[in-house]
Each structure stands twice: as C-alpha cells, then as structure tokens.
Amino acid sequence: MAATCGLVVANIYYNQPLLAAIGRTFHLSDSGASLVATATQVGYTLGMLFVVPLGDMLERKRLVLLMLLGAAGCLALAAWAPSFAVLAGASVLLGLLSAVPQLLVPLAAHLAPAASRGRIVGRVMSGLLVGILLSRAVSGYVGAHFGWRTMFELGAGLMVLLVALLAWKLPTDRPTFTGSYASLMKSLLTLTREQAPLRRAALVGACLFAAFSVFWTTLAFYLEGPSFGYGSDVAGFFGLIGAFGALAAPLAGKTADARGPAYTVALGIALALAAYAVLGFGGGHVAGLVVGVLLLDVGVQATHVSNQSLIFSLVPEARSRLNTVYMTAYFIGGSVGSVLGGLAWTHGGWPGVCAVGGALALAALLASRLYGQENPSGALA
Template sequence: MSDTSFNSSASVTTASPRSAPVLSSALVWLMALTCGLVVANIYYNQPLLAAIGRTFHLSDSSASLAATATQIGYTTGMLFVVPLGDMLERKRLMLIMLLGATACLALAAWAPSFGVLAAASVLIGICSAVPQLLLPMAAHLAPEADRGRIVGRIMSGLLIGILASRTVSGYVGAHLGWRAMFEIAAGLMLALLALLAWRLPQDRPHFEGSYGALMKSILTLTREQVALRRAALVGGLLFAAFSVFWTTLAFFLEGPAYRYGSDVAGFFGVIGAVGALAAPLAGKAADTRGPDFAIGVGIMLALAAYLLLGLTGYHLAGLVLGVILLDVGVQSAHISNQTKIFSLVPEARSRLNTVYMTGYFTGGSLGSIAGGLAWTHGGWPGVCLLGAAFAGAAYLVSRFYGQSR
C-alpha cells in the first residue's frame, strides 16, 4: 500500500515536512535515558507483588492484577494519547504526561487500599507512554540508512529500564518496603521532567485535522497495512510469552524450589538485561538483512527459552540461561518489528506505533492475567507450557498471516 493511497483513503491532510533538529549522539542517549526511566514505572510492581499481596491480604493471583492494571493503562495511553504525537507538539505533550506520572506514582505510594493502588496503576500506565512518542520522533529525525541502528540504541535504554526496574524495585522493596519504590519513582519523574524541558527539541507534527479524523485514520492504517497487523500480532504474542514469565517469577522464586526474597527476584532483571545488549545488533540486522530475518530468530530463541525453562528451571543455571534466551529473543523481534513498521507510512509514525504497541501491550496484559492463572492452577510447568504456546502462536502468525497478499 503506497503512502498516496493511504492519504486519499484516510481523507486527512498532512502538512509538508518541516526541517527537523539534528539527531546528535547526545540527543540519542537522552532519549534512551528517558525511555528507560519512564518505562520502568510499569514494571516496578512485578517483584513486589507478593509483598503487596501481604499488605492487602490478597492471594497471589489477585495481587498480580496490579501488574495487569499498569499494562492496561499503558495500552490505553498508547491507543488514545500517543496518536496525538502526529497532531500536537510532542515535547509539550510528553512534559504533561511526565507531570501526570509524578502525581500518580505518589498516589500509589500512599494508597490506603488495593483498589486505590489498582486505579493509580492504570493512571501510571497511561502517563508512562512517553517512550512511544520518543521512538517515532527518533525515527523521524534519523537518516533512513541508520534508522534501525538508532531505534535499537534507544530501545536498549528502554529495555534496560524494563529489566533494571525489577532489580531496583526488588532491592528497595526488600529493604525499605514497596511503598518507598513508588516514592522514589515519583522523584525520578520530576527530575526527568526538568531535564527534558531543558534539552529536548521541539518536534512539529505533520497531521492537520480533528482528533476524530486522527483516530479514524488509525482504523484506515490498520485495515490497509497488512504488515502492520502482522507485526502487532507477532509482537503481542511474544510479549504475552514475556509477561507470563516475569509476572510469575517472584512467586516461583519465593516458593519451595528456591525460597528467595523480592531482592533476588529483582536481581534477575540484571540477568535479563543481556537482552538490551542485543537491541543495537537487532537494529543493525534489520538494516542489513531485513527485519523478517531478525524476527524469525527472535521467535526461535523465545521457544528455546521456554523449552529450557520447563526442563531445567528448577536449577539456577537453567533458570538464568532461560531468562537470557527469552529476553534476547523477545526484544530482538520487537526492535525489528518497530524498524519495519516505521518505514510503512513515514508521516504517520505515531499512529503506526499506536497500532503496533497497542497490540503489543494487549498481549502483555493477556500474558499477565493468563500467567497468574497458570501459576495458580498449573505451577511452574503450567507457566512454561503457556509461554511456549504464545511463542509458538507468534511463529505461526509470522509465517502464514497475510503472506499471500
């Protein structure tokens, strides 16, 4: 589908491209830092679920709903807020969202009940969609030949944030309590807001029209771009496999097999951060060998990870190796998917990212819910079987969905 056909069928107007700020190395690293710090808000609660459950006298499966609530909020933010990046000035929009994240993290820290914590978690997720505005900005500013590499570098910051957040929150939760983690996170967002207000360039949008037309154009993109739909399905299924593991890991490690605390559960984030090292490599592979190659390799690694976790997860060495394979596989496929979709309709990158990331985090929310149920009813074997099923479904979609068109 050509860009011209999209513009005519969507019945929207796009402004002519404006000159963009130079994407310097310092700006790339600032974007990577921002992505890492903000996305961490979504994952701080995962190593703390058992402690949260004890505070509010909840079962493991009920406590896991806190992680689900945050991911639902993030999905909502991507669906209804991130498209505004094609319509409103991105820097101002991101600063407003960071201010909201600061307030919602403080509310979570002082939540008197699990209901308040769950509501705050949804709002934290909505306001933490900032990375999904930064990535289209970077894709817009980057030279085409280097787009995959630059997106991969920024994604490495995001992935380190995802994984290191578990380590930090596990340690803080074990020594200061889970509420302290949310207080610290609120302070970090306030500091980041000041830094971005100072250094982040303005990025003028290209879309001219109403919010209703903007949202309608998302449906047009989804209908017309089969590659976008396939990427969203593959990404969502792989992130479901990823979330199945990380939502249940704290329960597994605190159980009879290991009897570790939340600090050890969080430390596994450091092990999983090896996946972040694969981010620039995956981006480079997408630039040179095409994104489909890296996506296929990523899926195979995720399947191998769950096979290993199912067979050797009760031994620490097997668990560690399984974490590394899972994170490298899922993140390599994710970066390659994003590199692919950003080339489809350049003037609609925020909306393309909205479709893809909505599918991605819908899968993550499904994985969190299903993972909690699998742990309750099937224990560790049930978790591994479910994760492998999600990864296998991603393989089938990547191979067969829409390929004849």
C-alpha cells in the same frame, strides 16, 4: 531519548518483583496481587491507543512534560494507597501516563536516515529495554530492604527530576497532522486496514510479549515459593541478568537493516521458544533460570526492534500512529499474558507457566509464517 525511555518505562515494571509483598499488605492471593501488573499494562495500552497518536498532532515536548507530571502524581498515590482498589486505580493511570517512550521512538525513527533506521531505533529501544529490566532489579532490592511503598516514592521523585531535565534539553517538534482528534483516531483504522505488514507485526508482537509477561509476572512467586525461598531482591536480580539481553537491541536493528526484518523476527521467535524449553526442563535450578531469562529477553527484544524497524518504513508521515497500532496490540498481548501467567501459576505451578508461555511463543511463530504472505504479484495479503 534512550535514557528518558528507560526511566519512564520503569514505572510500569516496578511492581512485578513486589507483587508478593503487595499481596501480603492487602491480604490477597497470588493471582489477585498479579492484577496490579495487569492494571498497569492495561493503562499503558490505553495511553498508547488514545494519547500516543497525539504525537502526530500536538507539539511533543509539551505533551511529554504534562504526562510525566501526571505520572509523578500517580506514583505518589500508589505509594500512599490505603487500599488495593486505590493502588489498582493509580496503576491504571500510571500506565496511561507512562506511554512517553512511544512518543519518542517514532521521533528517533523520523530523525534517522533510512539506511540506518533499524540501528538508531535499536539504540533508543536499548534504553527502554534496559529500563524495563533494571527497574525490576532496583525495585526488588528496594522492596526487600525498605518496603514496596518506598519504591513508588522514589519513582515519583525521579519523574519530577526528569521533567526539569527535559524542559531544559528536549527539542520542540512540529506536528504533521492538521485534522481533528476524531479524524486522527479514525486514521488508525485506515492504516490498520491498508497495511498488512503492520497487522502481521502487531499480531506477532502481541503473542511474543504475552509470552514475555507470563514469565515475569510469575517469577517473583516462583522464587519466593518453597522451591527456592528467595526474597524480592533476588527476583529483581533476574531483571539485572535480563538487562544484558538489551545489548541485543542495536545488533538486531543493524541486522534488520542488512538482512531484512523478517530474518531477525524469525530468529527472535526461535530464541523465545528455546527459552521456554530451557525454563521448563531446567527451571528448577538457578542456572536454568538464568539461561532462560537471557534467551527470552534477547529473543523478544530482537523481534520487537525488527517489527518497529519494519512498520516505521511504511508511512513516514504517520509514524506515531503506526506505532500506536503496533504497541497497542503489543501491550494488549502483555496484559493478556499477565492474566494468563497468574492463572497458570495458580492452577499449574511452574510447569503450567512454561506450557502457557511456550504456547504463546509458538503462536507468534505461526502468525509470522502464516499471516500476510505474499501473493503472486508480490503484494502482502
């Protein structure tokens, strides 16, 4: 499950180190090219909202295989896109069909004993997070040496191979929901209304992932600009550095099991705030960027794993839908962060990027402290 999550989620992030090259191909400004990243994240959000809930209703293995075949086709279309409009459309569909990890993470939570759920979710999430970060390193290298279209071609081939592997190895899973699709979608609203911890986790996750996306959407522009003059391979290398932060995911899950998710959420937000302080004051040097990347990735991942450990304990029979609510908010935040990052870079340069990212991390802190506090009876409001 961890390996599958990593390979599939990489589809969403291949484009980030390649944005400058894509912009040159289609004669776009930096902010215009950044819309490719936004389109993919919007598609992923739509997939989580309208497809992932089906994990409680349909047999997961068949659904996963169909989505991966569709993703392979979208990657091929992106590789051969004759215009930016075609690339943007393929990116939206690619994001939608790459929501497979959000079907597998709830399954891992379902199989895990309650006492070690955070650790198991963290282990699977570490695969997903390594995929997010290593995809940038691989993509940056391939883009610099073989062109950005080659990366999408390779991604399409990987999805075809993964379909064959999962058809052989992935077990079947019986659905738990017996109603209609309309009632399934309506239950998302019910869960959101009734579960204050879910709403708080979704708000915190959205703010912090927006802060994460602000950095990664603009990093390639910064590194290829006059301050450094590097190529896309160096931008991708920072993804490799950030992958070390994924090692924090199982540790964060284990800590959440022992000390409670609230502790690791607060710690993760504090690390993200520290990251933007380092990036703002030391981002003119490679060493400052390296330290900032590590702090930001560890902080965001620790918060994310802790939030998921919390929500999966709320209503066990609705874990796919709980994950849908949380992850939809999470990637809405990511999409907004990509847009804000592009605007901040265009109008404020690197200082503007750090100011916007830091403000979003601060918003996550305020949400975690002020939203859904306990009333005197002990119930979350």
